[in-house]
Amino acid sequence: MKEGYTLVYKRPDTLLKTRMHYCPGCFHSILHKLIMEVVEEMGIQNDVIGVSPVGCSVFAYDYMDVDFQEAAHGRACAVATGIKRTLPNHPVFTYQGDGDLAAIGLAETMHACNRGEKFSIFFVNNAIYGMTGGQMAPTTLEGQITTTSPYGRDPKNVGYPMKMAEMVSQLPGVAYCERVCLNNPANVRKAKKSIRKCFEIQAQNLGTTFLEVVSNCPTNWRLSPIKTLDFVENNMLKYYPLGVKKDVTATEEK
Amino acid sequence: MDKKIAFMKGNEALAEAALRAGMTGYFGYPITPQTEVIEYLCKEAPKYPKFTVLQAESEVSSINMVYGAAAAGGRIMTTTSSPGFSLMQEGISYIACADIPCVIANVQRGGPGLGTIQPSQGDYFQSVKGGGHGDYKLIVFAPNSVQEVVDYTYNAFDLANKWMCPILILSDGAIGQMMEKVILPEPIPARTAEEMRDEKPWATNGKGKRTKRNIITSLNIQSDAMERRNNELQEKYRRIEGEEVRYETYKADDAEILITAYGLSSRVCKKAVDIAREQGLKIGLVRPITLWPFPTKVIDEFASKPNVKFFMDVEMNVGQMIEDVKLVVNGRKPVYFYGRTGGILATAEEILEQIKAKM
CATH class of the missing domain: 3.40.50.920 (Rossmann fold)
Incomplete structure (x- = not known):
């Protein structure tokens, strides 16, 4: 660094210097970076084990320089359960999309949370199946057009978008549950604090920590990256309100 | 505890043999006629502070817990019976492709469908021909007595480590339920965390002092990489065919x-x-x-x-x-x-x- 300059930002060493496969404007890359920043700042990069899902983030292990296991579609929470039960002193996290966590893996998600498994779940909700090319997700909004809801999601036929953070927060095993978003710098900073909180509460063995990250999908929403920010603000966040849904540490402080 | 002569039910003897083999984790779901395995392990667990037993929400989940726990370096087992074994096939395919050692026991019951809880040998195809998707094999032992259940289960953990593949103990409802005299082998002391790291340098147990991260995956999306993986597996299977026939x-x-x-x-x-x-x-x-x-x-x-x-x-x-x-x-x-x-x-x-x- 040049003399006289103060370091205000650097790429975390835990984020590998590889070109990412994500589409331009996708929030995945931001979330990868935030998690790796927190891991590095907490000094847990030599202990932590990540679990990647099937979906757009299936290759998350190509970007994060920590031990990683790739799970079958929907089974990240089962795999993480196995890891954490074997290595209870290691921080463990899953990184899952809406199809993985809320559709095919709903049982694993709910039961891991209900058992209070001591790992962190980072749940990316972009209301669509990205990798397979834009099909309806459990979290697709009412009326939203996807390739399998070409006339808009009709809840009478295919059910309503699932509010996972609200559902999960009902389970006694969950120690911390929040919904964040990455649609502007202020929210990105908040999300980073919440990621750190998840790892801290995990280290205290208080229960499952669950962070729903409202995300975007420029490619399959058929919107420019900038316009996805409007869609997030005007549509996604109306149905998926941000905020802490549960925090056992806050209750303790009272 | 050392060698011991006992009169035991096949399923309980299987559980005891696995504990004596230094099993560190068991994940399973109750299904007749093998439920005594998890019942026995839940009862015995307090005697083994380094052992974890967990009743999963399904066989789909239990085999994936096995995948995670075994990838993290544990000596891990699951058991089930035929319909549950069907549910596990996808997970077993992943485990085989990722070269993860673990032990699976299938105490067979009659099918197809919900079938019957009575003994059967209806899962030969599923056990021997692959069962799940893709070209993979399991080393499959077919014990015909409670003593053999004990012996093959006890040795399965090290054999799985040797070949880096899942070992299947293919028993049935009669062997699982019947009681026979057995000689139980000497218990292997539970490994320390350091021993586990040394024994399995490939495990996803945190980078620690390693310079490179470990990745466990069965994904090889490039055609040449997937073919290479298949060729490696087949080469391993040819070696197993040369050495492990019994x-x-x-x-x-x-x-x-x-x-x-x-x-x-x-x-x-x-x-x-x-x-x-x-x-x-x-x-x-x-x-x-x-x-x-x-x-x-x-x-x-x-x-x-x-x-x-x-x-x-x-x-x-x-x-x-x-x-x-x-x-x-x-x-x-x-x-x-x-x-x-x-x-x-x-x-x-x-x-x-x-x-x-x-x-």
Whole structure:
């Protein structure tokens, strides 16, 4: 660094210097970076084990320089359960999309949370199946057009978008549950604090920590990256309100 | 604790053998007729501070817990029965492709469908031919007594580590439920965290002092990488075929008629051979102990013998292993079949009658 300059930002060493496969404007890359920043700042990069899902983030292990296991579609929470039960002193996290966590893996998600498994779940909700090319997700909004809801999601036929953070927060095993978003710098900073909180509460063995990250999908929403920010603000966040849904540490402080 | 003689139920003996083998984790879901395994482990768990047992929400989940726990370096087992084994197939395919050592026991019951809780050997295809998607193999042991359940389970953990692949103990509802005298082997002390790291340098247990991260995956999205992975697996399977075949022959040397049978069926067939010999009939038994790798060589040798008239394959299904026997015999001798289903075990007399009808 040049003399006289103060370091205000650097790429975390835990984020590998590889070109990412994500589409331009996708929030995945931001979330990868935030998690790796927190891991590095907490000094847990030599202990932590990540679990990647099937979906757009299936290759998350190509970007994060920590031990990683790739799970079958929907089974990240089962795999993480196995890891954490074997290595209870290691921080463990899953990184899952809406199809993985809320559709095919709903049982694993709910039961891991209900058992209070001591790992962190980072749940990316972009209301669509990205990798397979834009099909309806459990979290697709009412009326939203996807390739399998070409006339808009009709809840009478295919059910309503699932509010996972609200559902999960009902389970006694969950120690911390929040919904964040990455649609502007202020929210990105908040999300980073919440990621750190998840790892801290995990280290205290208080229960499952669950962070729903409202995300975007420029490619399959058929919107420019900038316009996805409007869609997030005007549509996604109306149905998926941000905020802490549960925090056992806050209750303790009272 | 050291070697111990006990009178035990097959399922409980399986659980005890796994504990004595230094198992560090068990994940399973109750299903008849193997539920005693998880019940026994839950009861014994407090005696083993480094051992974790967890009742999963499904077999789909339990096999994936096994995947995670074994990838993290543990000595891990799950057990189930046929419908549960069907549910596990996807997970087993992932585990096999990712070269993860673990132990699976399938205490078979009758199918298809919800079927029956009675014993069966209906999962030969599913166990030996792959079961899940893609080209992979499991080393499959077919014990025919409670003692063999103990011995093969006890050795399975190290064998899985040796070959970096899942080991399947293919038992059935009768062996699981019956009580027999067993000699329980000496317990292996639980490994420390450091020993586990040293033993499995590939495990996803945190980078620690390693310079490179470990990645466990079964994803090889580039065509050449996937073909390379397949070739590596096949090469490993050829080596296993060269080293791990196990079988037993019984009064087979001068036999003119050879019964092929494994597991529970082979015990009844032994009695059939004894009765036949008393009647002066030269009948013998070839019993595969490993269903994969299949004892091809010994069956091939018998098929070449001029004095051998035919083979009679006996199973508790409608004819599964017979396909492998026929592949080896390759038309040189007739291969007949006799099997019962629904949990019905053929009697020795019944089998002998079937053989006499072909003479």
